[in-house]
Amino acid sequence: MQNLISTKGDKMSNAVIINNCEVEFEVANGEAFTTSLNVAEVFDKQHKHILAKIGEFPQDIFNGSNFRLVEYTDKKGESRPYFLVSKDGFTLLAMSFNGERFYKFKVAYINAFNIMQTELSKRYAVPRSFTEALQLQANRSVRGAAPCRFA
Secondary structure: OOOOOEOOOOOOOOOEEEOOOOEEEEEEOOOEEEEEEEEHHHOOOOOHHHHHHHHHHOOOOHHHEEEEEEEEOOOOEEEEEEEEHHHHHHHHHHHHOOHHHHHHHHHHHHHHHHHHHHHHHHOOOOOOOOOHHHHHHHHHHHHOOOOOOOO
8 A cells, every 4th residue: 555644755854745745844832734725735625625624613622723724925916814734633624525535544544543552552561451450560569660559
C-alpha cells in the first residue's frame, strides 16, 4: 500500500506529503496548523466546499480551538476567508468526507495510530487484569522502583 502520509526529507520539517500533495504547516504557540486551502488541495475539493463543511460543524470549544478564521488577498486583490486548521481539525475534516481517497487516508491514519499504540505498549507495561497489576507492582518493588499509588 502506498504511504499516504510522510514527512518531507530526512529531518522534521514544516511539510508533509498527504495523497501526493505537499502540505505546509505553520507553527504558532507550539501548535501546528495548515490551512483550509491546503486541505482543499490535498483532497481535490473546491475551497468553498471545505469552508461549507467547516461551517456545518457545531460552534463549540473544539471548533474554536481547531478552526481559526482568517483572510487572505486573492489574485484580484480581494479579501477572501480561509481557516487555519489544527491537526485535530484536519483529522475531523478528513473523517467527514466519503469516497475511496478519503477511505485510504482514514486507513493510513488508523494504521499509524495502531503502530504508535504498539510501540507505546512495548515501552510501558499496562496490566490487563488486577492479577497482572499486582504482579507488575511486585516486580517494581523487587527492582527497587517506587510503589504505584492506587486511588
